[in-house]
Amino acid sequence: MTCLFGHATNLVFRCMPQDKPGQPHDYITERKRNDRKPPRPPKDVTVRISTLDGLYAEFIEKPGNEKGTIFYIHGGGFTVGSARERRGICQYIAANYGYNCVNSNYRLAPENLWPSPLEDCYKAYTALLKTGIDPKSIVFMGESAGGTLVLSLSLLLKEKGLPQPKALTAFSPVVTQADQFPSYTANARTDYMLRNSVKEGKSKVVYGSHANDISYLRDPLISPLYGNYTNLPPVILSASDTEVLLDDSKALYQKLQKEKHPAALDIRHGVCHAFQVFTRMPEARAALAWTFAKMEELS
Template identity: 30%
Template sequence: MNQSPELKAILNAIPADFADPAADYQSVRKTFEGFHGHPTGSDLQITFPTYGGVRCGEYELRGGLNYPIAFHCHGGAFVSTPLDAYHFYAEIIAWQTGCRVVMPDYRLAPEHPWPAAPDDCFQSYLGLLKSGIPPSAIVLFGESCGGSLALALLTKLRDKNLPMPACFISLTGWFDLSVAGRSVEARDPFLTAQWVRNRGLDYTGGALPLDDPAVSPAYADLSGLPPLYLQIGQYDTVREGALTLGAAALQDGVDVLMESWPGMVHGWHGLVNAGVPEAAAAWKAIRHYVESACDV
């Protein structure tokens, strides 16, 4: 499958050092400032409730259905992009799925290393349940590093015998921080393998290996999890972790749908507002999956 002209133009404009393996977390934050923090439209209503003691963003489209609830663990490589610079992505989810979106403002590494971020996601999810939202009306999303946070949430819910969301949807999730397996990074301008490993080191603070199942769910016991939907880009640097996760989920008896998206790179879903047709097609498939999972 050939990449669209719109996608090629964007990829060609990405600086060659966007994911410089030598970059530290402060450099990552500075780089990401230019790619996040976009303004949102007047149709998006944003409030800041506290769920489970964690500040969250809640996003509703005026006049929209705003159902089901998308609980989104956002990206930013564990070290960057707090909630107030990520409203634009919640807006994308709301427009593309029709969902009301809840996004926890989890603490960032390295100032707050593992397990701060997954603990915040866990507590805010429980708080959302306590507010009266039934788990069957919640769709769990995880984008980029948020994929591993979302899976950590699911495994903890399972281990504590707590209510699960209806399903999980991966938006180019990181599931193996060691980035093992065949390299595809030469075709992905957004990530390099060593850059991902370095962010994993920022996140773990050296407390455990990067391939530990606690931070790399590709190696975790996945039995008992709700259905998983993994859209996997051909050239995504963290593709192998998603493939490993999907195969493990199948072996553990989980309902898993893995889709191959030829020619796609890391984070292509976020390019939908730039008119990239592959991103629009991916979101169309996601909306169908959400509507089927929650009987919308």
């Protein structure tokens, strides 16, 4: 039953509209299409709309949650997505794991090129610290491009000598913009969400004139695979064995293992990219349970 549920969810994306070859992608329409009504909060969970240094933010809380705060960073290829769209996973976490969640927006490409998203995540995090929250009670969490930003933000904080969070949890992150992994091709026929998009690359949309500059793209803030993780928090990774970004998580995990940095990797079978945000799926719930257990073990 569990495998069938996850497989069926992946198949849903096979019916999603696809761009014709050479057709420019309409990001505005995609954002409108994805802007669905958020799910109702579970019992005792509240959603407070606010801002963090001028950025739209949602504070999702439950009385008695004392373990800390999840600073959630949404994905969407740096071009789509919002805090509101990730309210569901944040509500689920707040209801079940003793953590409140803070989820904020960041500027999107192609209107805003890199490093706009990272700058905004940095602004939101430093604004959150000014509220008095202990950084050691904060966990960075995000999926896809949000998972990348989780890693990049921690590396940026290291550069600036600012406090690190308790842990880094990245679901199906992109760890390099400068390299090609075998799963980009091998899993293109089983990943109905991303398909060939990672192999073909859309870096010009995000990085503009630097899109073909390999030395630029190997900057650790862009490609966290090249980062120095000394004195950074534990890294918890989660991915699907049928998604094109599988090898990204595996490559980073192998690097961290070699460096004896605290890290863990969970791979689920037959589910879609970023499946962890679909909390009605048994696989998503199992992956989140594993993530929180491993996080407490390593932190």
